[in-house]
Amino acid sequence: MNYWLMKSEPDEFSIDDLQKVGQEPWTGIRNYQARNFMRDSMQIGDQVLFYHSSCKVPAVVGIAKVASQPYADFSAFDPESKYFDPKSSPENPRWQMVDISFISKLAKPVTLSSIKACPELNTMALVNRSRLSIQPVTEQEWQQVLAMGA
DNA sequence: GCCAACGTTGGC
DNA sequence: GCCAACGTTGGC
Numbered sequence: 001m002n003y004w005l006m007k008s009e010p011d012e013f014s015i016d017d018l019q020k021v022g023q024e025p026w027t028g029i030r031n032y033q034a035r036n037f038m039r040d041s042m043q044i045g046d047q048v049l050f051y052h053s054s055c056k057v058p059a060v061v062g063i064a065k066v067a068s069q070p071y072a073d074f075s076a077f078d079p080e081s082k083y084f085d086p087k088s089s090p091e092n093p094r095w096q097m098v099d100i101s102f103i104s105k106l107a108k109p110v111t112l113s114s115i116k117a118c119p120e121l122n123t124m125a126l127v128n129r130s131r132l133s134i135q136p137v138t139e140q141e142w143q144q145v146l147a148m149g150a
Numbered sequence: 151g152c153c154a155a156c157g158t159t160g161g162c
Numbered sequence: 163g164c165c166a167a168c169g170t171t172g173g174c
Contacts, residue, residue: 031157054172131156131171158169
């Protein structure tokens, strides 16, 4: 089983939103590296750190899991969607995604500043490759974040 | 709102 | 295939 971190802007879709709906297609990923992680490496049951970005206190706020095989991101086909991509079609989809389902919220958010301050965690892509919206997490990092959020 | 980092596009 | 222009991400 693999561990991941996935970013979401809480104004768009927060951990509370995920808790409410239970499961959600992870639409709108338009970065090849992030897509490739979903398409090539994610397995049903993989565990996900849910991270709030572009907000007052950027932080890991909860845990989710991968709930589907990868499939075409339908939002790319919808001209009304802000994720519309004319270069993607149902016949030849450019973007893929997985469904994510809610597991739990952390007792307390693990903030970006505390992650940066933690020697065990400042190797994370979150710190070094800050613009990557889906990234792998090692088991050590996973355990450390959960301990800090308990 | 600013801006640094960095990915994508397109002309050549 | 290079690289300048441009767009986006995301912390601050």
